[in-house]
Amino acid sequence: MALDLNPNHFSALFHLAEAYRKNQKFQEAIKLYERADKINPQRTKEGYIESLLGYGDHLIQKGLIEKNLSLVKKPYEMVLAIESNNTKALEKLKYLRAKEKPINIPTSHVKKSKQIPISLVMFIATLAVPILIGTGFFFGVKIQPVLDSEPDNEQQERERFSSGERTLFSNSYETKHNDNFLNCNQEFQSKNYSETANCFAALVKDYQNEPEPLIYQNNSRAYEFGNPLTLAVVVPADTESKIAKEILRGVAQAQNKFNQDRPSNSRLLEIVIVNDSNEPTISKKVAQEIVKNRRSILGVIGHNSSNASKAALEVYKAQRKAQKLAMISPTSTSTELKSDIFFRTVINNSMLSQKLAKYVKKLGIKKVVIFDNDQGSYSLSLKEYFDFHLNSKEIIKVDLKEQSFYLELAVKTAVESQIKAGMLFADVKTIHSAIKIATANYELPEKQKLKLLGGDSLYNCDTLNKGKQAIQGLILAVPWHKKLPTAKPFVDGAKSIWGGEVSWRTATSYDATKAFIYALSNSGNNPTRSKVLEKLKEVNLPANETSGQNLRFSPEGEREGEAFLVEVVESPNPACSDLDFRLVEE
Template identity: 25%
Template sequence: MKVAIVAPISFDPSLAEEILRGVAQAQNEVNTQGGINGKKLQIIIASADNREDSARLDNELAQDKSLVAAVGVRRKAEIYKEKGLVLVLPVELPNQAENPEKLDNNTINSQPNSSTTNYLFHVNPLYDNLVDTHSRYIARQARNVAICGDVRSSRDNSTSSSNQILVEQYTQAIKKYGSNVISTPCNLADKNFDPRAFVDKAIETENASGFLLMPSIRNIYFATKVAQEVKGRKPLFASETMYSATTLQNGKDLEGMVLPVYWHRNANRDNPFAKNAFQLWNAQVNQRTAGAYDALQAIIAGLKEDSTREGLQRVLSNPNFSTSGATGMIQFSPTGERQGEAMLVKIELCESCSSGTGYDFALLNKK
């Protein structure tokens, strides 16, 4: 019984590692327990180097009749629907829509499939949930918000578009809750970007009272440079991309920063996932690993009821379907959505914490 895992190994190895860890943990658990109805679960790892290769890869996977499902960030979701292969998304991205360039009335672009026969399932609530929860909090803390995006060259157009969409969504949401977004530009991907000049201008010229950092994983370092200039002067916020071990390595400069997440190991202390993951990897894992674990757990639970492609789709779409995972009880709407609410975490100094950095992400009561 084979499931394909589409991981961005070439262009985002950190995300790929996080996804593959969650998948491996779920696979190990089910196979140790005897497999799925006596059959071992096999994982096929697939990756593509660019957007064109991604489309070709999606088509190849969808046509491979030996596969019963796939886990991965969506590229060409219509191919999976056309060929009848369930695709479960382990993470939510702002560009997971069919037409990511189109923005519509404060809604993020990872919209659910409206088809009655849906083959696309979101194991986390849609990304607009993160943006809305976080923006509401930011607006309460800062009247004038400076946003640092991460827009790369045209050859990285997919990621660039994603970040532009995210900046626009936050801008709309922050304004909706009564605060302003200042016009001073900040692009973390600009090789000539000067963090000190940007922060000074934002505060002195436009009275910035809060800074929101939105780096790609590869540019967390440059976001930290901005934070060094802001530290102690104004509140710091960041997108969920910075929910990573790399961020905590720079905890001294980022202490007090607030960001949104779908999962935190202390949100449900009775759930064994985080403890088991630490024993397996000797490292703390984040929500992307938890999402990948849950994506495969949902597929495993569905395959135990029906191991065919069509049967799996029917099982997951059934409103009575549910299974437990790292993020709690997993249940999908008929359109493949997962209901739920984002949480907020704050970087705080800690003693003897498992991160090994002296800093950790602490759950924040956003009420």
């Protein structure tokens, strides 16, 4: 912060170096002490020396003596350049220099001992290991190499998919629920679909807010009727179970309505739930499994994070034209996601950031600090578009992946630099850092606090529960709100099914499923992947058939609509806390 404005700001250099040293980030501390030392060597001496000694010890512990002895010696040599009689540095260098001496190995064949470099000794020792293993058999000793057992990768991949064969949320259920679920799963595996539907129906009644049983109940009915229409929904079931269930509620609600409204003997809708853990490498693998081995799947709802969607999209769009699989993400807002097979039912980052920039300008704020994850697709595109729409030269950026102490220092330095607003552009992996920034800001005097704003990743109960009073007044740009007048029919329907209020992810996932249902219903008696993809481009659903807004896609697959601003305010909220998100009147 202050260093961006003045690279030689001693106080900022010194305090940041001290913070790194106390957290044993010695290499980072050394770089800052080097700069501070040129300004005030007396003040930095003690911490500088301690960081150099700590870094040298760290290199020794990493086993770098044999690999790069000169590198290990350097920190101690730098200490002696600052303080020539430093006992610790002298002792360590004495120890390290002893490692340079050759090893004397006497032999009976020569009068003088041969000096063999230690590197050669290590090389011979390396060769000796396989030789000893081989000769072990000769002496009657059978030496078995130890091999790490590898799990069956194919089995692991299969366990990420379920139509009812297994639960993907066993870690988030109580024991009794898991036991009952297992009984239903066994019935499904036995293909007793009538009994399976009844089994899952009992779970739906007992655990009203859980979406997985309702989806499997409908799947069982679809299999009982025969030849189901199949979609997949990809969620982070094991790593972000709350988010995953929010998405599944929207999918389940749309599936349930479709199957209930179908004439008898009609093909019903099956939803295959897929767990990708929000990890791009896994997202790519499950996408490959879907396109190659699960040909009955006619479309994909997902993935959740923009990074996961980006990885999977590469697989889906690489298929031949006849096999190209449509993908509708209800939650990924990064503008990096573009393809003729990609659609989304959520407002993208360009529109969200434009809404925020307009609000910041309305407040008359010109100097802002952006907290983002520069390695996240969502975070990066939100930052870039906000930068573009605000069009200000007084924007400073801070990486949310930094340590907590650095983020707290960044908030204080921003205030000292007369910055008035902080943009929390956190992705799913850095939300905890955004909460820490809000907490640090809350501890400042009232007149010094930054005005905090952010994107839809913070638009959830977890933010309210964890942020508490620190996030009161936070402004977010979001794609949907429960108090939109046109959203009432959907909200009322959701309450009757789930027993309470639902999130924006439930709304946009409902819309994604409704878009696919439209395409399936208009693709003839035997829909194909290519036909469904073609019909998605014709979707035009009125607000009373969606979560509250007209649903149609632009030629680029973007949802045509607008973003909304919400503010965190004190309000009774039975869904999560004493705070809630209120629509900002514009």
